Amino acid sequence: MEFLKNERKQILYSIILGLSGGLVGIALFGLSGYMISLSFFDPPFFVIILIIAVIKLFGMMKGAFKYIERLLSHEATFQLIGRLRLDYFRSTIRTDRNTHSVKFIQRLNQYFEQVENYYIRIIYPYIVAVLISLLLIVLSIYFGPAFAVLAGAIALILLFAIPTIFEGRMAKALEAREATDDVLYGKLYHFIHDYTDLWVTKKADAQRAGLSPELRAIRRNEDRLAAYEAMMQFIAQTIQIAAIVLIIVLTYEDTPLWVPMVMLIALSYFDLIMPVMNPASQYGRVKSAVAELETDIPTSKQRDIGAELTAIRAEGLNFRYPNATLDVLKDISVTFKKGEKHAIIGSSGSGKTTLIERLTHAGPAVTVYSGDSETDYGALAGNASIMPQQLDFYNATVMDNVTLFGHIDRSPEEVAADLEEMGMAYYSPDTPIEFTGRLSGGEQKRLHFIRMLAEDKPWWIMDEPTARLDDSLKQKVWDRILSKPTLIISTHDLSRLESFDFIHYMEQGRIIESGSYEALMKEKGAVHQAVQRFRDYL
Incomplete structure (x- = not known):
């Protein structure tokens, strides 16, 4: 990934800002929970005002961190994609690849779209989610070993287990979709190119009807992908509910005043990692697209243009x-x-x-x-x-x-x-x-x-x-x-x-x-x- 060298600082800053914004967001929810617990003791009014002011400050900080992180991460991503695109075209123009093929250009555009998602939706957010998970696991030791085990188990399930389980299934569905796209592309190409003759010979309607099986197959694949995504969300939300119940069980007897704070921290953490799961389940597929674009084409594979064509x-x-x-x-x-x-x-x-x-x-x-x-x-x-x-x-x-x-x-x-x-x-x-x-x-x-x-x-x-x-x-x-x-x-x-x-x-x-x-x-x-x-x- 040598082409990343010019964006390394922006990427590092993006991760640091994302981490800071995530921690500030969790602290914001934690303070809100602490204020709920504190109200039980009828604290002085100025303490409530102070906590509210800090919560407002944290909210502003979170928004600022998020804005700057998005600015840097998107700028870095689009810069490296632009350079990668140009380098790839330069390296393939004189190779055996059919760069005049519409399918080649279409597939290449899909690769670059996947590269964009790879960095903006997977790499930066996922690294931030993992780092915040590690910090929360360390923090949960303060509440007791049971909390640390629970935090570690939730992080492993949501960030690794569920994406890994669904990765293979979603990859097969996407491969089936691409195969169907290829068939449909061939049929559409000939239908459009030959439409005049088909219309004259009154075969256009029959040819159009022949497109239906592929269109239905594409809809089935889309429905299958949507079902997988819904299933992932359902499992994750079930785990969230179970985790909230366990938190209540672990804290209610000995430290009931912790319940609001710990619950709000957990909910904030779930909001942070839930959007990461679906992109993470496509990590392997997207990584292969990145590898395809990063592959240097050796000089030995360049066409020999010295021979005279007779x-x-x-x-x-x-x-x-x-x-x-x-x-x-x-x-x-x-x-x-x-x-x-x-x-x-x-x-x-x-x-x-x-x-x-x-x-x-x-x-x-x-x-x-x-x-x-x-x-x-x-x-x-x-x-x-x-x-x-x-x-x-x-x-x-x-x-x-x-x-x-x-x-x-x-x-x-x-x-x-x-x-x-x-x-x-x-x-x-x-x-x-x-x-x-x-x-x-x-x-x-x-x-x-x-x-x-x-x-x-x-x-x-x-x-x-x-x-x-x-x-x-x-x-x-x-x-x-x-x-x-x-x-x-x-x-x-x-x-x-x-x-x-x-x-x-x-x-x-x-x-x-x-x-x-x-x-x-x-x-x-x-x-x-x-x-x-x-x-x-x-």
């Missing part, structure tokens, strides 16, 4: 999404060679996007070549710029997004010129962007295209490069694309098919036609019909 070959490629029942790709065999331009066309849902994804990720049926020999998949990373269907950007400046935080060599002046050419001169290289709320679909396409221009690699592999662009921008983009020597392009825009060396028509996961534009147009098959429909549409 060909990509798919041989008998079949692919099925996890938990799906049908293959999305079926027996695809095709070779893409350096210096060739390939267009992949077909209706929505035919498998074009999935084929692009499989070509750009290592798999048993896809081979990359350097010369005449098979080579590591790192050759693709070193030679190909890729535009997937789902684009990823970071909450950073335009310059950081174009250069991937300095991984790509591009000057601010060159980026500014690219922005102007792509009709985005209202942005400067230093403009901060928020991917989730600021960039439109067309802006995402253009900014990713500018990133590809900056990379300047000989191979371009692109999925729908001109989608969501107006006609003038489409022409600019196509002109730049077709100037590249090697292309693999999936597109619905058939206006430039004659510029490609090979065209591959896909239908229901298969390539049903391949060849040159002239040859396929003469055959008057699927490509000819698609071109005619496109021209009629225009």
